[in-house]
Amino acid sequence: MRESAGTDFLTEERRGLYRVWRRHLAADPDLAEDLARLEADPKGLADAFGEDLRFGTGGLRGVMGAGTNRMNRYTVRLATAGLARYLQRQGTAGRGVVVAYDSRRWSDLFAKETALTLAGAGIPVYLFEGIRPTPELSFGVRDLEAAAGVVITASHNPPEYNGYKVYGPDGCQAVPELAEAIIREIAQVEDPFSVPTADEGEATRAGLLRRLGAEMDDRYVARVRGLGLSGGTGTPSAGRAPVTLVYTPLHGTGGKLVPRVLEEMGCRVVCVEEQMRPDPEFSTVASPNPEDPAAFERALALAREIKADAVLATDPDCDRVGVAVADGHGDYEYLSGNQVGVLLLDYILERRKALGAMPDKGVMIKTIVTSEMGRALADANGLETIDVLTGFKFIGEQIGRLEGTGRGFVFGYEESCGYLIGDFVRDKDGVQASAMAAEMIAHHKAAGKTLLDRLEELYRAYGYYRERLVSVTMPGAEGQARMRAMMERWRDAPPLEVAGLAVAEVQDYLVGRVRRADGSEGALDLPRSDVLKFVLDGGHWFCLRPSGTEPKLKIYFGVRGRDDADARELLDRLHRAVMERVEG
Structure with a gap:
């Protein structure tokens, strides 16, 4: 068989590998047809055989x-x-x-x-x-x-x-x-x-x-149920009418256990039936991502119909959960991962104190691109905050390091809808988080409040925090080169001020150093990573991070305002100023 024109894009070494694969794939029922399609697509063939799939962290x-x-x-x-x-x-x-x-x-x-x-x-x-x-x-x-x-x-x-x-x-x-x-x-x-x-x-x-199978499910569910902080009532609704929740697994694995856990807690759970079916094409959503409010479209339609208290959506492997809550006016508001994380931390602290279950030296763990509002709550409640790089594996790693130190893990979270309450799991857990969110919703409902009411109370107490994530796609080798050059420019010539705010410090995680406006420097005790975080006067910040899995530059923003309008104006101004420099 004549070699495809796609091999013209390959080195001789890669051509040799292609020939070996072609011989073996000829009898492979799953891949022979795919290879035949690639041989008619030179660029696709070159991409498929031009390098090895990289085993990352x-x-x-x-x-x-x-x-x-x-x-x-x-x-x-x-x-x-x-x-x-x-x-x-x-x-x-x-x-x-x-x-x-x-x-x-x-x-x-x-x-x-x-x-x-x-x-x-x-x-x-x-x-x-x-x-x-x-x-x-x-x-x-x-x-x-x-x-x-x-x-x-x-x-x-x-x-x-x-x-x-x-x-x-x-x-x-x-x-x-x-x-x-x-x-x-x-x-x-x-x-x-x-x-x-x-x-x-x-x-x-x-x-x-x-x-x-079922035996492992039962052991896991029992541990999740054991995290409950509702005071031993057996349901999250403290004897009152249970909360009504709409749930969707977005065609993924969450349908296996999340409805079971919520129903055992005493919640009324109404599932989005067409999304309960495992579907590798995720045919009812543009993206099965609970960070995207668009993924809630069908669930919200059902919630409006039955007047549910909230909507919960887990991603396909059920390690993340997104939340939308009734706004008291017949509609629903999507909560960001930062907002849900702060609400969960607040509820866990409140209930643990009421039950006398707070560790003497409690610790909350978050990533460096997660809202600083969590730190404010932790500080006010005597908790230590540990910051880690993006990736929940680093939160899991820190939990292990706490063992034997006399310090107790209380909560871990990241802005991308990942949360962990019980350390019998060492990864973000959408089952745990769904259960605790349901309990929290019921707790505040019993007090005559929604999660939006409680969030406003927290803003008034700690300041109006607002965050935003922007992804700039830079595809191909040219995009990668542009991204590297951009990071070098920000690293070698950092701005002294952005959006009229002085830069108080630059945290460079690639070299493990922090440089402050007064000329002093210090070490960053975290693994090396191509990340730059700029902390501005007033505690506002932004962070530049090339994605490890996609051809994107991710830019995170965080501000703290006097009120909601002030926070929104600050966030928009900081966003514009940073993007002008990125795109310039």
Whole structure:
């Protein structure tokens, strides 16, 4: 067969790899057709084979299909062989690996390939019998004292994507040190087509492949229910009429457990039926992302019809939850991740104090791009605040570091709708957060208030905080070069003032230093990352961060105003000033 014109874009080394893949894929029922399409698409073929899919700090993520730069059974086997080598080198392989997956196309296939590759290396595997929320994977790793975990998911990425996330023995997503160790082992695996895999039946009979199902669900749900702070009433509504909630899993895994938990709490739960069906195409939404108010369209229509108290939406792997609440005038208002996080922290602090359950040295953990309003609440209530880089794995890592120090974890959150209440999970948990949000809604309803009422009270007490995220897409090699140049310009020639506000300090996480307006410097005790945060007089701030998974520059803004109008004006002014420099 004549080589495709797409190979003209490849180096000789990559052409050789393409030929090897073409021979093997000719008999692959899933990929042969995809390869045939690529051979008629030179640029697509060059992209699919021009490089290897990169194993990052969280694992793999990419478009599904044929090629070295795609998510397929062979790239999954390659990554799993590296993980197996790492566990064997550590001497922990005998503890086994927990494997879970979401509702995306090929997720079940990739999960089985992962399990049989591990079993082929003699490593015991606990494979969930069907789709499960990602936080249950984290719980399962800890509950079974396994050596690691793998979940097949691409969270709320578009339908053509899938991913492979690795978790350590603490149930925390792989931090850079662990990821780099696995990457070194992957590099030693020469050929993904020669990676040994076990026969499913033989692995099961040998005890190397075990299924997880209802029993693990029950243990996890019991721990989630044990987080309740409603005073032992058994329901979140304290004996009053239960709250009415509309819930949607956005075609993902949350439908497996979230309605169950909410109903056991005594809530009236009405689900968006057409979105309860696992659907790898996410056919009823433009994007299955609870950070996007547009994802709530069908749920809000149902909420208006039944006059629900609130709407909860979880993303496909159910580690994030978005919230919209009744505004008291017949409609609903979407709450940002920052707002929900502050409300949850406020409720947890209030109830823990009432129940005498506050640790002596409590700690709240948030990311550096999350609202400073959480810190204000923490300070007022005697909690220490720990800041971490973007990525919930760093929150999970800090929880582990608190153990044995006499300091107690109270709450962790990030602005992108990720929250954690109970540390028996070490990742953001949409099941936990849904349950606590329902309890919080019921608590304030019993007092005659909505969440919007309580949020206004908090603003009056601590200041009117407003935040915004802007993503600037910079595709291709040219876009990457432009992004690097832009970060260098901001780093080498930082402004002295922005929007009429003096720059008080520049936090440069790439070099691990903070530079202050008075000329002094200090160290930043966080992993190195290409992130710049500018803190302005008055505590306002903005942050520049190239995305690790998309060709985007993410720009975060945060301000604190005297009142709502002042905060909005400050935010708009800061936004305009920064974007003029970015786009100039």
